[in-house]
Structure formats: structure tokens, C-alpha cells
Amino acid sequence: MSSEEPSNPLFPPLTRDNVLAxxxxxxxxxxxxxSIKSTVIRPLSKEFREYLDADGxxxxxxxxDQYVLTTALYSVIDGDSDDSHPGTKYAFPxxxxxxxxxxxxxxxxxPKLNFSSPRDASWILPAGSPMKCTSPADVYMLLKSSDxxxxxxxxxxxxDGCEPPSGSQPEPYALELVLRKWYSVDPSRELRCFVRQGRLIGISQRDMxxxxxxxxxxxxxxxxxSVxxxxxxxxxxxxxxCPTYVFDILLTRDLSRAHIVDFNPYAPRTDSLLFTYEDLRQLATSSHAPELRVVDSRSHPAVTRNAPANQHNMLPLEALQMSNGLDIDTFAGKWEEEIKKTLED
Structure with a gap:
């Protein structure tokens, strides 16, 4: 990565090679x-990419599959036409x-892909073991349910946002599936750390x-x-x-050691959590860095929202349960009956 300008921009330049790192x-x-034990499956087939990108x-x-959750179910709830699904069959033995x-x-x-994990779809698996997959169906369901x-x-x-590539042939981008050993994690020990020009400047609690x-x-x-x-x-x-980056860690129970969870670009796409990037720019020139920020009260803006995270992605549990084994017409009728019953009550 090229050196930052004297004007100390909010974000340093980002190249394609930087992102691939x-x-x-x-x-x-x-x-x-x-880090956490992991298996990388790469490259993935064109058909698998098409499957992940397909509607429904x-x-x-x-x-x-452990749950019969089909495009038909989403069509009923979203009001879409059942004709919108092309009916393509996929199999990846x-x-x-x-x-x-x-x-x-x-x-x-x-699971996760090259950069992103389907945290927004964690609700679809049992709450006692969020994100824990015990079959290929679980993996596919998480990925397909995630935005x-x-x-x-x-x-x-x-x-997006990268500088134009130089004359040399850029390294190709290949989709990969990462399968990480599942642990029951205490979210209070997850931290996001910000490094600018080779200097650790900020540490933020990840769970809000x-x-x-x-x-x-x-x-x-x-x-x-410890950090x-x-x-x-x-x-x-x-x-x-590159000298400017973000990394996520999980502290051990005694808070003395850590495991690396992920690395992220120092870019707008990476959530700055309890900081703003303006805060981080100031810390980059401060003698008091690194600064640790945690949620300091129950009335903190980060915890006063009543809606659960990623609510827009959720389906009612009742709908999930009622859909099991039902064709589209039967499910539609049963779902309508349940709605009427709720309104009457």
C-alpha cells in the first residue's frame, strides 16, 4: 500500500492486492x-456460486436437510409469485x-466465504448453538438465508473503492468456503482492533x-x-x-491471551463499532493510543434498540415449523388460518 498523504485522509488508498490479502x-x-481451526475449500464451482446467487x-x-424451507415459503410471506423461481435443480455431492x-x-x-460470514442468518439454527452446522444442509441454509x-x-x-489496477495482470478472485471449528463463544470477549500505519490505535468491544x-x-x-x-x-x-488494517480477536477466559478471528480492510465496509473513523484518524496522531472502548451503560445508544439484530432477515419460527412437509397450497391455507386466529385473539 502506498504511504498516506500528509493531509491524513480518513482512509488510506486501497488496491486490489490489498483487498485479496x-x-x-x-x-x-x-x-x-x-487462530481457530479451519478448513478452506477452494475454488468453488461456478454452479455453486450460481446456487448462492439464485433467488429464494x-x-x-x-x-x-433438517428443515423443509423452500422458495415457496418465502414467496408466500413476501407476496412474490411462485413463478419467479426458475426451478433449477442443484446437487454438490x-x-x-x-x-x-x-x-x-x-x-x-x-461457515463463511472469503470475507463475509452469515451472522445475519444465525437465527435459522437452534438458539442454543447459533451458527453451529452439523450437516451440509445447515451450511447451505445459513449461506442462502444471509444478505x-x-x-x-x-x-x-x-x-469497490479500489484504485485502478496497474498494467500487470491482477490476481484472479476465486470464491472459497471456509468451515471453522464451532465453539460456544462468550461475545463479551470479542474485540475489534484498528491499526494505522503500523500502529495499534483503537480497540472496540464487538458485541453491542x-x-x-x-x-x-x-x-x-x-x-x-493483553491486546x-x-x-x-x-x-x-x-x-x-499493508500497514493499515483491522483485526478481530477472541480473548481467553482469563483475558490474558487471544485467538485471531479475522482480518479486515481499513475501509468504509468494515464497521468501526464504538469508534467513528474520524475518531480513529485523531487517535492515529495521539500519544494516548491505543484507546479501549466498551459499552459503558445499559442506556448506551448501542443497547437501547429493542429490535433484535438483523430482524429484517427473519422469518417467524411458527412459519418455519408449519412449512415442514407441506406443499405451497396447503401451507398458504394453514398460514392464513393462523393469522386470522391471532387477529381474533
């Missing part, structure tokens, strides 16, 4: 020992076998809920010290892709 398969081999939520044949192998090795996985992963399907989105213990002065100092030490010992001299 942040895809999972680019950074994971170097940091595998301090439906499962490939042979994927051992080789990919199914690779997913089953990873599930057997890890006893459950959570987030659409970013990775379109090269224009992936390289209030955790009283994070506001205790001793805990704050411990977290700040700084982890970065200096494990990342600072080893991340050689």
Missing part, C-alpha cells in the same frame, strides 16, 4: 497456530462430502451489549495490556500485507 485463505496459513431459499439435493468430513473432524462448524455473504459473490462489490465487568478499571487495564502484548508478539512483525 484479507481473504481468509491469504492470511490463515501464517496465523493458523493462533432452497437446498441442494442430497444435503440431508463432492462439496457435501468435504463438508461432512470437516464436521466429523470438528464436531460442528460455522451479508452477497458481498463476496460479486467482484464489483469485493473491489453492556457487560459490567468490562467497565471495571482493573479489567479494562488487563484487556488493554497490546498479543498484537506486538504475534501480529505486528508478521502481518506484511
Amino acid at each position: 484479507f481473504q481468509f485463505s491469504s492470511w490463515y496459513p501464517k496465523f493458523r497456530q493462533i 431459499v432452497f437446498l441442494p439435493e442430497g444435503s440431508e 463432492e462439496l457435501d462430502a468435504q463438508i461432512r468430513q470437516a464436521i466429523a473432524e470438528y464436531d460442528g462448524v460455522f 451479508f455473504i452477497s458481498h463476496d459473490l460479486d467482484e464489483e462489490n469485493v473491489f 451489549n453492556y457487560y459490567e465487568y468490562l467497565n471495571e478499571p482493573d479489567t479494562s487495564r488487563r484487556v488493554l495490556g 497490546r502484548e498479543f498484537w506486538e508478539q504475534n501480529i505486528k512483525g508478521k502481518w506484511d500485507k
